[in-house]
Amino acid sequence: xxxxxxxxxxxxxxxxxxxxxxxxxxxxxxxxxxxxxxxxxxxxxxxxxxxxxxxxxxxxxxxxxxxxxxxxxxxxxxxxxxxxxxxxxxxxxxxxxxxxxxxxxxxxxxxxxxxxxxxxxxxxxxxxxxxxxxxxxxxxxxxxxxxxxxxxxxxxxxxxxxxxxxxxxxxxxxxxxxxxxxxxxxxxxxxxxxxxxxxxxxxxxxxxxxxxxxxxxxxxxxxxxxxxxxxxxxxxxxxxxxxxxxxxxxxxxxxxxxxxxxxxxxxxxxxxxxxxxxxxxxxxxxxxxxxxxxxxxxxxxxxxxxxxxxxxxxxxxxxxxxxxxxxxxxxxxxxxxxxxxxx
Amino acid sequence: xxxxxxxxxxxxxxxxxxxxxxxxxxxxxxxxxxxxxxxxxxxxxxxxxxxxxxxxxxxxxxxxxxxxxxxxxxxxxxxxxxxxxxxxxxxxxxxxxxxxxxxxxxxxxxxxxxxxxxxxxxxxxxxxxxxxxxxxxxxxxxxxxxxxxxxxxxxxxxxxxxxxxxxxxxxxxxxxxxxxxxxxxxxxxxxxxxxxxxxxxxxxxxxxxxxxxxxxxxxxxxxxxxxxxxxxxxxxxxxxxxxxxxxxxxxxxxxxxxxxxxxxxxxxxxxxxxxxxxxxxxxxxxxxxxxxxxxxxxxxxxxxxxxxxxxxxx
Amino acid sequence: xxxxxxxxxxxxxxxxxxxxxxxxxxxxxxxxxxxxxxxxxxxxxxxxxxxxxxxxxxxxxxxxxxxxxxxxxxxxxxxxxxxxxxxxxxxxxxxxxxxxxxxxxxxxxxxxxxxxxxxxxxxxxxxxxxxxxxxxxxxxxxxxxxxxxxxxxxxxxxxxxxxxxxxxxxxxxxxxxxxxxxxxxxxxxxxxxxxxxxxxxxxxxxxxxxxxxxxxxxxxxxxxxxxxxxxxxxxxxxxxxxxxxxxxxxxxxxxxxxxxxxxxxxxxxxxxxxxxxxxxxxxxxxxxxxxxxxxxxxxxxxxxxxxxxxxxxxxxxx
Ligand SMILES: Nc1ncnc2c1ncn2[C@@H]1O[C@H](COP(=O)(O)OP(=O)(O)OP(=O)(O)O)[C@@H](O)[C@H]1O
Ligand code: SF4
Ligand SMILES: [Mg+2]
Numbered sequence: 001x002x003x004x005x006x007x008x009x010x011x012x013x014x015x016x017x018x019x020x021x022x023x024x025x026x027x028x029x030x031x032x033x034x035x036x037x038x039x040x041x042x043x044x045x046x047x048x049x050x051x052x053x054x055x056x057x058x059x060x061x062x063x064x065x066x067x068x069x070x071x072x073x074x075x076x077x078x079x080x081x082x083x084x085x086x087x088x089x090x091x092x093x094x095x096x097x098x099x100x101x102x103x104x105x106x107x108x109x110x111x112x113x114x115x116x117x118x119x120x121x122x123x124x125x126x127x128x129x130x131x132x133x134x135x136x137x138x139x140x141x142x143x144x145x146x147x148x149x150x151x152x153x154x155x156x157x158x159x160x161x162x163x164x165x166x167x168x169x170x171x172x173x174x175x176x177x178x179x180x181x182x183x184x185x186x187x188x189x190x191x192x193x194x195x196x197x198x199x200x201x202x203x204x205x206x207x208x209x210x211x212x213x214x215x216x217x218x219x220x221x222x223x224x225x226x227x228x229x230x231x232x233x234x235x236x237x238x239x240x241x242x243x244x245x246x247x248x249x250x251x252x253x254x255x256x257x258x259x260x261x262x263x264x265x266x267x268x269x270x271x272x273x274x275x276x277x278x279x280x281x282x283x284x285x286x287x288x289x290x291x292x293x294x295x296x297x298x299x300x301x302x303x304x305x306x307x308x309x310x311x312x313x314x315x316x317x318x319x320x321x322x323x324x325x326x327x328x329x330x331x332x333x334x335x336x337x338x339x340x341x342x343x
Numbered sequence: 344x345x346x347x348x349x350x351x352x353x354x355x356x357x358x359x360x361x362x363x364x365x366x367x368x369x370x371x372x373x374x375x376x377x378x379x380x381x382x383x384x385x386x387x388x389x390x391x392x393x394x395x396x397x398x399x400x401x402x403x404x405x406x407x408x409x410x411x412x413x414x415x416x417x418x419x420x421x422x423x424x425x426x427x428x429x430x431x432x433x434x435x436x437x438x439x440x441x442x443x444x445x446x447x448x449x450x451x452x453x454x455x456x457x458x459x460x461x462x463x464x465x466x467x468x469x470x471x472x473x474x475x476x477x478x479x480x481x482x483x484x485x486x487x488x489x490x491x492x493x494x495x496x497x498x499x500x501x502x503x504x505x506x507x508x509x510x511x512x513x514x515x516x517x518x519x520x521x522x523x524x525x526x527x528x529x530x531x532x533x534x535x536x537x538x539x540x541x542x543x544x545x546x547x548x549x550x551x552x553x554x555x556x557x558x559x560x561x562x563x564x565x566x567x568x569x570x571x572x573x574x575x576x577x578x579x580x581x582x583x584x585x586x587x588x589x590x591x592x593x594x595x596x597x598x599x600x601x602x603x604x605x606x607x608x609x610x611x612x613x614x615x616x617x618x619x620x621x622x623x624x625x626x627x628x629x630x631x632x633x634x635x636x637x638x639x640x641x642x643x644x645x646x647x648x649x650x651x652x653x654x655x656x657x
Numbered sequence: 658x659x660x661x662x663x664x665x666x667x668x669x670x671x672x673x674x675x676x677x678x679x680x681x682x683x684x685x686x687x688x689x690x691x692x693x694x695x696x697x698x699x700x701x702x703x704x705x706x707x708x709x710x711x712x713x714x715x716x717x718x719x720x721x722x723x724x725x726x727x728x729x730x731x732x733x734x735x736x737x738x739x740x741x742x743x744x745x746x747x748x749x750x751x752x753x754x755x756x757x758x759x760x761x762x763x764x765x766x767x768x769x770x771x772x773x774x775x776x777x778x779x780x781x782x783x784x785x786x787x788x789x790x791x792x793x794x795x796x797x798x799x800x801x802x803x804x805x806x807x808x809x810x811x812x813x814x815x816x817x818x819x820x821x822x823x824x825x826x827x828x829x830x831x832x833x834x835x836x837x838x839x840x841x842x843x844x845x846x847x848x849x850x851x852x853x854x855x856x857x858x859x860x861x862x863x864x865x866x867x868x869x870x871x872x873x874x875x876x877x878x879x880x881x882x883x884x885x886x887x888x889x890x891x892x893x894x895x896x897x898x899x900x901x902x903x904x905x906x907x908x909x910x911x912x913x914x915x916x917x918x919x920x921x922x923x924x925x926x927x928x929x930x931x932x933x934x935x936x937x938x939x940x941x942x943x944x945x946x947x948x949x950x951x952x953x954x955x956x957x958x959x960x961x962x963x964x965x966x967x968x969x970x971x972x973x974x975x
Contacts, residue, residue: 095566097563099561099563104558106554106561111553113555113558114577350811353812356808369828484958485952485954487911489926490951497938501938595908599908613823617827629823632817633817633820
């Protein structure tokens with residue numbers, strides 16, 4: 001049995017299965033392929049971190065799960081939640097799931113709040129909408145939750161978003177997202193714009209969500225070390241594709257995909273080695289492996305044929321782990337998968 | 344300087360400019376300033392003309408005339424109409440109530456229905472009903488109000504005989520006045536709805552793409568709920584200012600509607616004074632209309648700060 | 658009539674503060690080369706392509722009015738000043754009948770398109786020129802220049818234009834050139850506000866920074882870097898201004914203040930109204946010019962609408 005997985009984890013059930021999810025936006029310049037063939041599972045009470053550089057399509061992926069993309073987006077694939085494919089539900093049905101079963105923390109909390117409504121009413125809103133509670137009674141609960149995230153005193157809840165700092169707005173948003181005890185919380189860069197101490201606190205709060213509120217967390221970030229510190233599993237995204245997925249500790253300690261490795265090399269403690277080249281265009285992504293123009297291990301094959309997600313073969317121990325202890329279904333998701341010809 | 348003070352200052356400057364313009368126009372336009380000030384209906388002998396000239400201070404240096412002009416404005420003395428044999432301020436005062444009787448209900452109806460229908464249209468852009476609505480109001484929008492009035496008058500009064508042809512009242516009872524006012528108010532409302540509709544539609548189109556609307560959706564709000572709980576108020580904000588600025592135009596619309604329906608309000612006062620070149624009445628009316636527009640703007644600013652906490656905070 | 662222009666169906670002039678914060682939502686990632694981070698130039702705004710059906714309809718309508726105005730002498734069945742038998746109903750000799758003086762109404766109608774278009778475009782050209790200039794300067798230089806120019810704009814915005822024009826016209830008995838001039842001088846305000854807020858956005862973009870660091874003069878940057886990138890705002894704004902001016906012209910001539918030496922639609926309605934055409938039910942006298950006003954205004958607005966709509970669609974939605 002792999003040390004990273006506690007025994008009870010094996011009893012966990014899968015609550016979200018994303019399969020072959022692709023998103024593109026037709027524009028005048030061509031199609032923006034913001035996400036392509038994304039597949040992963042989310043298990044009960046786990047934190048899955050999604051890591052990748054800016055513009056690689058993380059937010060698009062998150063929005064696609066909840067069908068929050070603008071009307072011009074072309075989405076294919078499936079997102080199975082419980083026994084229903086979210087992509088096939090009617091707008092009315094999915095709106096019942098949004099905010100109550102799956103909630104989302106937006107990347108830009110200051111702008112995501114309505115500037116004209118008091119904070120408390122915005123935090124309480126899911127209660128009014130999903131439970132049909134009155135404004136007044138829901139405010140009380142909202143206050144309780146908000147206090148647990150450190151929003152108290154000074155009449156903060158009576159203030160308007162513009163009067164609060166980014167961090168406060170962030171906490172308000174987190175409070176809003178947990179107020180109905182959802183099964184899944186999607187947090188898009190919850191530490192963006194916070195200073196170091198605040199960021200660490202936010203992370204602590206987020207990981208407490210898992211225990212306290214019994215929810216799974218899809219944590220989107222571009223901070224690799226933060227992701228490895230809080231998450232159970234980690235997926236690395238590059239140019240609209242997941243290139244590596246596996247247990248966080250493992251991916252962080254021993255990244256297999258050249259891009260993951262390069263990302264790790266970027267960390268200050270590893271000497272801050274920037275990745276050569278620039279992020280590719282999502283309109284005309286490189287042929288073959290999308291990372292090949294920047295990859296140091298590139299071969300002729302990489303240029304021509306796109307690699308598939310596959311259980312890593314070169315990894316020293318992941319194969320063994322993958323086989324041991326996991327049921328068939330679990331096998332794929334706790335085993336390491338990499339999208340690279342050479343791993 | 345705070346934005347509120349700045350706005351106030353600008354309103355005052357606008358007022359100042361208008362009064363000055365009113366002073367300059369008759370004195371700088373071609374023709375005899377005396378005629379320009381009295382109107383072309385004032386028949387004067389040579390003697391009485393020069394007497395009047397000195398009485399009105401036209402032989403004084405300009406800056407003294409200017410000060411005197413301000414004094415008279417501030418004491419609500421807008422001159423005397425030789426055509427109608429009455430002082431301009433009392434004329435305007437007596438006519439204004441009829442215009443307000445037409446304008447206030449129509450403007451309110453226009454603001455309420457225009458923003459709601461326009462908001463819905465912006466929200467549901469592209470669906471069938473919305474297209475019909477937008478096309479309809481766009482047509483109204485493109486039609487000058489006087490032509491709209493002519494059409495309505497022709498259809499409902501001439502053809503169908505539902506409403507009286509002209510005037511404000513025949514017996515003077517409340518019902519009678521309401522009957523007379525019905526059609527003009529309808530036309531005027533339609534006109535003002537069409538303008539607010541188009542403005543609000545555009546504003547909601549912008550708001551519905553904002554992040555907070557997306558977040559509201561992520562919270563589980565559905566369809567129109569998002570519009571009425573979130574976007575509507577935000578979309579209204581820029582609208583308040585625009586509606587206030589539009590007020591001058593809509594108000595001029597009321598003048599044209601009055602002319603067609605031969606109502607005895609400001610519109611016909613201006614029209615008659617135009618036909619008889621009764622300049623004092625014309626200028627006085629212009630001044631009053633401007634003051635009303637500026638007041639509407641101030642009111643809009645107040646309203647704005649009531650809705651938008653960010654302004655209050657500053 | 659501030660409103661019609663102020664409106665700008667989508668690009669309504671709003672306070673700059675709001676604009677600035679809104680922008681942040683759509684922060685673009687330099688380097689990813691996605692559509693949103695492109696310089697507007699490159700986005701092909703004016704390429705042929707998705708010009709919606711209403712826009713196409715507007716264009717066709719407009720072209721027919723343009724044709725009518727430019728070749729009125731050839732199209733009109735007779736000289737609009739020649740007198741025939743008065744009050745003829747529509748019939749074979751005169752398709753739309755005659756008025757009280759016996760002028761052929763169809764010919765009057767065709768000649769009337771001239772004034773409408775000339776005043777519309779003349780006033781709009783002037784007001785757009787002024788508005789763009791003031792907006793550019795105020796948005797680019799910010800600070801004191803901005804304060805002063807926007808103060809002036811705000812003040813102008815509050816003056817009710819139609820009443821002012823009525824007063825001026827009453828004294829001046831203007832020609833239609835004068836009407837266009839007056840309208841143009843009063844209507845630059847909303848254009849200025851919109852251009853200013855767009856300029857404020859553009860001037861912060863990296864390619865402007867680039868030009869600045871390369872030592873180009875401010876004027877050079879304003880006219881060769883900023884201006885082309887806000888062109889897509891100017892055009893719909895211009896068309897709206899045309900529409901406003903056309904309605905205003907029709908209103909002024911309805912009051913009998915127009916240029917009496919030219920036939921105009923507003924004046925035709927005025928005559929029908931004051932000389933008994935309306936009371937006697939001679940619909941052919943006032944209905945056609947009214948429809949012409951509405952349709953010509955509609956055609957221009959539809960075009961502006963289509964342009965703005967297209968812009969809306971290509972813009973990224975966050
Ligand atoms: N509506 C849209 N139309 C066109 N392109 C879009 C749209 N939304 C997103 N994109 C593009 O998709 C790509 C992915 O964007 P996304 O916001 O998901 O990046 P991200 O990984 O979240 O980056 P960041 O770390 O900055 O948040 C970007 O290149 C973006 O420009
Ligand atoms: S497939 Fe080739 S180019 Fe792509 S990451 Fe692997 S080694 Fe590099
Ligand atoms: Mg993002």
